[in-house]
Structures are given as structure tokens and as C-alpha cells.
Amino acid sequence: MSTGKSVDTVLSEMRRAMATLESAVDARIDRERQHHEADGEVRRVHADRARLAQELDQAEFRANRLEEVNREVSRRLVTAMETIRAVLDR
Template sequence: MAAGKTVEMAVMGLKAALANLENAIDVRFERERDQSEVDGEVRRVHADRSRLAQELDQSEFRANRLEEVNREVSRRLVTAMETIRAVLDR
């Protein structure tokens, strides 16, 4: 009878070890899935950052160009006003 109990205890220990192994595997897969999701999110954030940096560069270029055009228009208006004054003063 003692041998039967020993075998039963060994089988129970083996079942417990298998259950622990399955749980460890499940936890490992879950961590890998979570890490994969984090990696994907990091890639999306980097892609968004690159896109936003490019859009910012384009916006800064446009703003600088508008500033240049604004200065030119302002210069031409001053010239036109001075010409009109000179014509009126004659």
C-alpha cells in the first residue's frame, strides 16, 4: 500500500508541476504579446513623430515664405504711397 501512495503522490506532484509549467508558459506568452503590442505602439509613435516633424518643417517653411512675401508687399505699398504723394504734391 505504501508503494501505491508513493505513486499517487508522484502523479499528483507531476500534475502540479505540469499545471505550474502551463501557467508559466501562459504568463510568458502573455508577456510576449504585451511586449509585441508595446513595440507596435512605439513604432506607431515614432512614425507619428516623423510625420509631425515633417509637417512642422513644411509649416515653418511656409511661414517664412509668407513673412518674406509680407515684407515685399509692405515695401511695395510704401513705394506706391510715396509715388502717389509725390504725384499729388505736384
């Protein structure tokens, strides 16, 4: 009977070892999945950053252009006011 008990013991140990191995494999697969998800998130963040940098550049260009137009309008208003004053002073 001790041989039968030894076989049962060995089978039980083998089952525990297989369960431990399966758990380790599952944990490794989960870590790999999380790693891939993190890589995807990093790629999305980089893409968003590039898009936002481009939008910022465009907004700065528009702001600079508006500032130039504002200066030109201001210059023209000053010229118009000076012309009106000159006409009224005559």
C-alpha cells in the first residue's frame, strides 16, 4: 500500500506543481497584456502631444497675424483721425 500512497502523493504534488505553473503563466500573460496596454497608452499620449503642439503652433501663428492686423488697423485709424482733424481745422 505504501507504493499506492506514494503514487497518490506524487500525483498530488504534480497537480500542485501544475497549478502553480498555470498561475505563473497566467500572471505572466497578464503582465504582458498590461505592458502592451501601457505601450498603447504611451503611443496615444505622444500622438496627442504632437497634435496639441501643432494646434498650439497654429494658434500662435493666428495670434501673431491678428496682432499685426490690429497694429495696421490702429495705424490707419490714427491716420484717419489726423486727416479728419486737418480737414476740421481748415
